[in-house]
Amino acid sequence: MIFVISEHKDNKFKSITSELLVFAQRVGRDFGQPVTAVVLGSGTAVLADELKNKKIDRVVTADDAQLADYSPDPYVQVLKALFEKEKPFLVLIGQTTQGMDFAPRLAVALRKPLIAGCVEYEKQGDRLVLTRQIFNAKMNMKTTARGEPPYFATASPGAFPGDEVEGGGNAEAVNFPVEISRPSRRKFIERVEAQKGKADLTAAPIIVSGGRGLKEKQNFNLIFELAEAIGGSVGASRPVVDAEWLPREYQVGSSGQTVSPKLYIAVGISGAIQHLVGMQTSRCIVAINKDSEAPIFKVAHYGIVGDLFKVVPALTKIFKDLKRA
Numbered sequence: 001m002i003f004v005i006s007e008h009k010d011n012k013f014k015s016i017t018s019e020l021l022v023f024a025q026r027v028g029r030d031f032g033q034p035v036t037a038v039v040l041g042s043g044t045a046v047l048a049d050e051l052k053n054k055k056i057d058r059v060v061t062a063d064d065a066q067l068a069d070y071s072p073d074p075y076v077q078v079l080k081a082l083f084e085k086e087k088p089f090l091v092l093i094g095q096t097t098q099g100m101d102f103a104p105r106l107a108v109a110l111r112k113p114l115i116a117g118c119v120e121y122e123k124q125g126d127r128l129v130l131t132r133q134i135f136n137a138k139m140n141m142k143t144t145a146r147g148e149p150p151y152f153a154t155a156s157p158g159a160f161p162g163d164e165v166e167g168g169g170n171a172e173a174v175n176f177p178v179e180i181s182r183p184s185r186r187k188f189i190e191r192v193e194a195q196k197g198k199a200d201l202t203a204a205p206i207i208v209s210g211g212r213g214l215k216e217k218q219n220f221n222l223i224f225e226l227a228e229a230i231g232g233s234v235g236a237s238r239p240v241v242d243a244e245w246l247p248r249e250y251q252v253g254s255s256g257q258t259v260s261p262k263l264y265i266a267v268g269i270s271g272a273i274q275h276l277v278g279m280q281t282s283r284c285i286v287a288i289n290k291d292s293e294a295p296i297f298k299v300a301h302y303g304i305v306g307d308l309f310k311v312v313p314a315l316t317k318i319f320k321d322l323k324r325a
Contacts, residue, residue, distance in 0.1 A: 001088045002028050003150075004037045004056075005079070007098055008047055015203045016094035016155075018162030021054055023121075023155050024092055025166055030123045033089050036060055037171075038082070040075060042068035048173055055166035064178040069188040072102040074180045080109045082176055088150045090128065095154040107152045113145040114152040119159040119281075132156075136254050137277040157202060158260025158281040201252065206232030206263045209252055209279070210240060213268020213289060213308055217245040222312045223267060229319035235259070235279075237269050253278040268308050271296030288312065 002024045006017045017037075024035045034057035039047050044061045051059045062078045079102075083091065091106075093099040095117050107114035119140075120131040129144045130153055145151040201207055208230065210223040220240070227234045235252040236245070252259055253275040264282035269275060271287070271294055279285070280299045287300035288308050297303045304311055 001086060002033045002035045003083070003086070003088045003091045004035065005091065005093045005099070006037055006039050006047070006051070007094050007096060008039070008041065011043070011046055013047065013050065014094075014096070015162050016096055016099075016157055018165045019157065019160040020092045020094060020155055021056065021165045022160040022162060023118075024090075025055060026160075027090065027121060027128065031089070031128065034058070036086075036088075038062070038079070040067045040078060052171045052173060053167055053169060054171065055169040056171045058172045058174055060174045060176050062176045062178050064180065066180050066184070067178070070098055071184040071186045071188065072105055073182065073184040073186065075102045076105045076109055077180050077182065078176070078178055079106055081179065083110060083150055091150050091152045093152065093154045095156045099154050103152060103154050110150070112150055112152055113147065114154070115143050115145060116154045117156050118153050119156050133277070136273050137280075138273055157258045161260075161283070201233055201235055201250075201257050201259045201261075204233040204259065205261050206230055206265075207235045207252070207259055207261045207279075207282075208232050208265045208267065209235035209237065209269060210267045211237040211269030211275075212239040212243070213270070214240075214245075217243070219309075220245055222309070222316075226265070226267075226312055226316045226319070229316045229323070230263075230265075232261075232263070232265075237272075237275050266296050266300070267312060269296055270294045271299065 004020045004024045007014045028035045036058040037051045037056055038060045040062045042065050044063050048059050048061050066074050093103045115130045117132045118130045122129045127144050129142050131140050131142050134141050208223050208227040210220055223234055236250040238253055240246055241248050241251045254277040258278045260281040262283045264279050265286045267288045285300045286302045287296040288304045288311050292305045
């Protein structure tokens, strides 16, 4: 059995959940293992119904008021009890802020190995080999876990295409009784979020990012205008954020957000490895840069070598004209 620990907020699944389901469906097909999705929370019926339509075998819900707001202690207690009973082959968790918080604790509690930040897998005989990126994605490391399952793995956001999750299923729904014997050592106070629609890029289908090739802060208006014309969100490279042209929540890269949109337009971004790590899994990458040798062109599907101050306004005009047509 392969277990997927779903992640959700405000009664909606985060994009990482679909990506984990794709990961699980592929591994399950190759290894002949059924897939189970787990939903922890309070009032999870709507979420469970949504998962039942995916091509998986079971949906397990753990519903309790103590799970309403995420905290690692109750998560670990509930999941430890579930896995001691079910004895899964593989447990998949998102390499997100939440996943990185509880996954190591859970693996230690069960004394099992954890392979973090996976981006791909392969089957070698009966062995599952997981690929993770190291040294800011400069190298890939293939890893296989020792000992008996369950094995724990976290998947990097954007590594698997969430829109390819298979639907059309009729999964069995099971409720797992929650027994939390130890109170959480954390107390939830409040949630503070960046302004919606401007900084959360993880679920954006289209992103237009600007780099230091824009030369100065006021020129970033070109990026905002193109993003508005194309119906996308705005991102930035680290030099832009370091220069305080935009707040840090706009940053894409190893020390910013990891994104995987359908379309990523990189304007005036040279393509340092720290930036590529955060966007190279995008479905379609368009690079605009006057330097034909810029590293960004190595990952781009389409490249425009030219003056961005001429190219970007021309593109913006084209998209505005298309909207009016």
